[in-house]
Amino acid sequence: MVMQERGVLELNKVSKSYGERAVLSEVSMSLPHNKIYGIIGKSGCGKTTLLNLLIGFLQPSRGTVYYQGKDLNKVSKEVRMKFGFASQSYSFYPKLSVKENLQYFGKLYGIGKVDIEDRTYQLLNMLRLSGEENTTGDNLSSGMKKRLDIACALIHDPEVLLLDEPTADLDPALRSDVLSAIKKIRAAGKTILITTHLLGEIEILCDRIFLLHHQRLKDMGSPDHFDKGYTKEVKIKLKSRSYASLYSVLQSCPVDIESANVEDRYVTITTKTPEQVMQYVMSFAQKHDDKIEHLSVSRPSLDRLFMELTK
Amino acid sequence: MRSGGKLFLNNILVWFALIFGSILRNINRLFNIVIKNFRILIRSKSSALIIVLGPLLIIGLIGIAFSTTTVHDVIIGVHSGEYSDLSENIISELEDGNYFIKKLDDRTACIDGVKAGDHNICLIFSEAMGVGGEVNRITFHVDYTRVNLVYAIMDDIGSKLAKTSDDLSLEMTQIIVDELENAKGVIAGKLSILNVVSEDSLDLQEKVATGYENLSKYNLTKDLGDLRYNVVEGDFDSLSDYLNGQNLSTARLDSLNTSLAEFKENLEKHLDDTSAASRHMDTVTETLESLSPSLAKNSVKVDQVKRALEGVLLGIDSIEVKDSSEIVSPISTSVQPVVTEDTHANGMFPTFLVLVLMFVSIMLASTLVLNEKSANAHFRNFVTPTNNMVFIIGTYLTSLIIVALQLLVVIGVGATFLSGSTLGNMVNAIYPLFLLASLFIFIGICVGYLFKSSETAMLAALFIVSATMFFSNMILPIESVPSYLQGFMGYNPFVLGETILKKILLFGFGLSEIGRECGILWILTIVFLIGSYLSMRLYKRGINR
Numbered sequence: 001m002v003m004q005e006r007g008v009l010e011l012n013k014v015s016k017s018y019g020e021r022a023v024l025s026e027v028s029m030s031l032p033h034n035k036i037y038g039i040i041g042k043s044g045c046g047k048t049t050l051l052n053l054l055i056g057f058l059q060p061s062r063g064t065v066y067y068q069g070k071d072l073n074k075v076s077k078e079v080r081m082k083f084g085f086a087s088q089s090y091s092f093y094p095k096l097s098v099k100e101n102l103q104y105f106g107k108l109y110g111i112g113k114v115d116i117e118d119r120t121y122q123l124l125n126m127l128r129l130s131g132e133e134n135t136t137g138d139n140l141s142s143g144m145k146k147r148l149d150i151a152c153a154l155i156h157d158p159e160v161l162l163l164d165e166p167t168a169d170l171d172p173a174l175r176s177d178v179l180s181a182i183k184k185i186r187a188a189g190k191t192i193l194i195t196t197h198l199l200g201e202i203e204i205l206c207d208r209i210f211l212l213h214h215q216r217l218k219d220m221g222s223p224d225h226f227d228k229g230y231t232k233e234v235k236i237k238l239k240s241r242s243y244a245s246l247y248s249v250l251q252s253c254p255v256d257i258e259s260a261n262v263e264d265r266y267v268t269i270t271t272k273t274p275e276q277v278m279q280y281v282m283s284f285a286q287k288h289d290d291k292i293e294h295l296s297v298s299r300p301s302l303d304r305l306f307m308e309l310t311k
Numbered sequence: 312m313r314s315g316g317k318l319f320l321n322n323i324l325v326w327f328a329l330i331f332g333s334i335l336r337n338i339n340r341l342f343n344i345v346i347k348n349f350r351i352l353i354r355s356k357s358s359a360l361i362i363v364l365g366p367l368l369i370i371g372l373i374g375i376a377f378s379t380t381t382v383h384d385v386i387i388g389v390h391s392g393e394y395s396d397l398s399e400n401i402i403s404e405l406e407d408g409n410y411f412i413k414k415l416d417d418r419t420a421c422i423d424g425v426k427a428g429d430h431n432i433c434l435i436f437s438e439a440m441g442v443g444g445e446v447n448r449i450t451f452h453v454d455y456t457r458v459n460l461v462y463a464i465m466d467d468i469g470s471k472l473a474k475t476s477d478d479l480s481l482e483m484t485q486i487i488v489d490e491l492e493n494a495k496g497v498i499a500g501k502l503s504i505l506n507v508v509s510e511d512s513l514d515l516q517e518k519v520a521t522g523y524e525n526l527s528k529y530n531l532t533k534d535l536g537d538l539r540y541n542v543v544e545g546d547f548d549s550l551s552d553y554l555n556g557q558n559l560s561t562a563r564l565d566s567l568n569t570s571l572a573e574f575k576e577n578l579e580k581h582l583d584d585t586s587a588a589s590r591h592m593d594t595v596t597e598t599l600e601s602l603s604p605s606l607a608k609n610s611v612k613v614d615q616v617k618r619a620l621e622g623v624l625l626g627i628d629s630i631e632v633k634d635s636s637e638i639v640s641p642i643s644t645s646v647q648p649v650v651t652e653d654t655h656a657n658g659m660f661p662t663f664l665v666l667v668l669m670f671v672s673i674m675l676a677s678t679l680v681l682n683e684k685s686a687n688a689h690f691r692n693f694v695t696p697t698n699n700m701v702f703i704i705g706t707y708l709t710s711l712i713i714v715a716l717q718l719l720v721v722i723g724v725g726a727t728f729l730s731g732s733t734l735g736n737m738v739n740a741i742y743p744l745f746l747l748a749s750l751f752i753f754i755g756i757c758v759g760y761l762f763k764s765s766e767t768a769m770l771a772a773l774f775i776v777s778a779t780m781f782f783s784n785m786i787l788p789i790e791s792v793p794s795y796l797q798g799f800m801g802y803n804p805f806v807l808g809e810t811i812l813k814k815i816l817l818f819g820f821g822l823s824e825i826g827r828e829c830g831i832l833w834i835l836t837i838v839f840l841i842g843s844y845l846s847m848r849l850y851k852r853g854i855n856r
Contacts, residue, residue, distance in 0.1 A: 091687045110339075
């Protein structure tokens with residue numbers, strides 16, 4: 001893959017292996033500032049390893065990770081201040097309160113007491129944890145725990161936030177909570193890198209997606225790129241009184257239809273030319289004085305695309 | 312040049328500011344870590360319970376268990392083919408010494424009882440023990456697997472039996488001494504008789520000599536010739552012839568002749584008697600002659616006997632010790648402790664202190680590290696710009712503070728059964744206690760980081776604690792292990808700590824006198840500090856995989 005624009009973070013042919021076992025192979029990417037990036041891929045494809053390389057927890061076996069043009073391995077540990085990281089599991093002390101956790105990690109980052117107080121106040125508000133300052137970590141709900149984890153990652157006001165599976169194991173309501181928190185963080189001008197299995201979120205959140213497969217970067221681009229580049233078929237589902245006639249007509253219609261089937265008075269049409277099919281269906285209804293009772297058009301989800309891409 | 316110097320000075324100042332700033336930041340981080348550790352420990356009820364109550368419980372138990380100097384509830388199995396007064400006396404003596412006595416009819420049952428743990432020791436008394444008995448023997452059958460108990464019981468029973476044995480010896484020796492005194496009196500009494508005999512003998516010898524000498528002067532072997540009887544007879548014949556010439560009556564002459572003849576006869580008879588007397592005198596003289604050397608010999612022999620008896624008397628007199636107790640135990644031994652041991656706990660307090668310190672420090676430090684490792688938050692710690700050493704020192708300081716508090720509690724509780732001198736020397740013990748705590752904490756940190764699971768780490772910690780205990784005086788004396796191991800054991804932190812604290816607390820040594828041991832502790836502490844750092848690096852490398 002060719003890097004198209006210079007980013008705050010850049011990976012140049014980065015590989016990581018443990019002995020003979022390669023977990024990441026020649027990955028190159030560029031992450032410009034103030035965007036949300038999604039890394040998708042099957043389990044074990046190297047997503048978490050990639051994040052660990054970015055935060056400097058791991059050293060690449062080959063290749064270089066650059067932060068603002070500087071080799072991350074050669075810059076001082078203070079540069080780590082620019083990174084915030086929230087791992088899959090909650091990286092805070094459950095026996096400490098929300099405020100104590102934030103203060104503890106703030107001090108480890110060398111932030112002054114007053115700054116920690118200010119930052120804590122901001123984060124509690126931004127991540128909707130106000131009122132829970134004195135609640136210990138183990139007494140928080142799952143969503144709150146995740147938000148506290150993200151707050152801990154943001155306490156030192158990093159430029160880059162790395163989130164490893166931020167919505168894993170959360171119910172839809174809590175997931176929505178976390179996603180809105182991430183949006184707020186992006187709005188605060190941060191660069192965010194997310195790994196997740198839940199591709200629907202990636203679609204909603206991310207400006208750019210990186211697809212890792214077999215330890216390599218298989219593709220990257222905007223959600224639209226994935227949508228248009230890979231989406232070939234659209235599913236049209238409709239319900240009408242003359243559904244049986246419509247179904248039989250569709251079998252020999254002149255427009256390009258991949259498949260059509262009928263089930264419970266619903267006709268489902270799969271096509272690569274949805275506009276033509278819609279026109280044909282509408283004219284058929286008009287001609288037969290029929291009324292379309294239900295109509296829905298759906299593109300295949302990123303999940304399905306992901307399955308296809310990683311076959 | 313001036314501007315160059317200024318620049319150099321500025322650089323130095325900047326460096327100092329940076330270093331000072333870095334130290335300050337790290338101190339802040341250190342306090343932050345320590346406070347966090349304490350918050351977590353306090354809020355985790357089980358941890359707080361173990362950390363606060365654990366040592367209290369240990370020291371309390373130690374205080375109760377070892378607050379005496381004797382052994383209790385010891386059962387002694389005894390057996391004898393025939394109990395005598397002496398064996399019964401010994402048994403009652405043991406019963407008075409708070410031992411439970413179990414008389415067994417069978418020797419095997421007595422020995423097997425020790426194996427089965429029915430009684431702690433088996434004493435087999437020889438049959439009909441007593442003064443003048445053929446074999447007065449008591450055989451101990453002990454279970455050496457319970458070494459300390461065996462030594463304690465044997466020591467106590469041995470001392471009781473030794474007392475009985477001494478009493479018997481004393482009694483018998485007294486009889487001998489009395490007999491000697493009696494003999495001395497008798498000999499002294501008879502010596503005066505011997506003196507009289509000797510003197511009489513000498514006197515007799517003199518008298519015999521005198522008698523012999525006097526008798527020798529007499530010559531009784533005379534004949535008529537010696538008495539010039541011929542002359543008398545011739546003169547008488549002449550006289551007779553003359554008288555015949557004078558015409559004297561023949562009757563008168565005859566009468567004269569008869570008288571002369573009678574005289575001659577009487578004289579001859581007398582001479583015969585004298586001759587017999589002479590012969591007898593010769594015999595007496597001979598006897599006297601032979602008696603004299605015999606008497607002289609007797610006198611010599613009497614003198615010899617006398618000198619011998621005088622020698623015996625001198626010998627008896629020369630015996631300086633006539634007190635039977637001194638003869639029985641010419642060398643009296645008494646064991647005096649170098650310190651006044653009020654209770655076992657007092658004497659063993661240094662050992663307990665090191666034991667508690669070692670257990671708590673290793674377990675606590677390893678537990679803190681394991682808790683940290685098991686908390687997902689440690690991952691975030693590692694991605695902060697905080698030096699690894701700050702985390703290690705943070706764990707060390709947390710452990711040190713807790714250990715110090717626990718030691719205060721232990722010493723406070725210990726004060727109830729410790730002597731004043733032991734507590735008085737405690738100030739000098741602070742420095743080695745600090746060193747020991749540091750060393751054990753770093754060992755605990757190493758264990759915590761080197762082992763992946765808490766189970767294996769706990770096992771390793773227990774193994775280390777056990778190994779240090781086994782290779783110390785705790786179970787068997789160091790002197791009982793092979794000499795090639797003894798040198799190694801000298802570097803055992805437990806042994807070092809025990810030695811140092813005994814010297815300070817019990818014998819009142821100063822810090823200057825434990826310099827060598829403290830030096831070794833310093834070296835070990837630094838080694839394990841480096842070890843802690845390396846094991847943390849190793850652990851981080853492990854989680855990176």
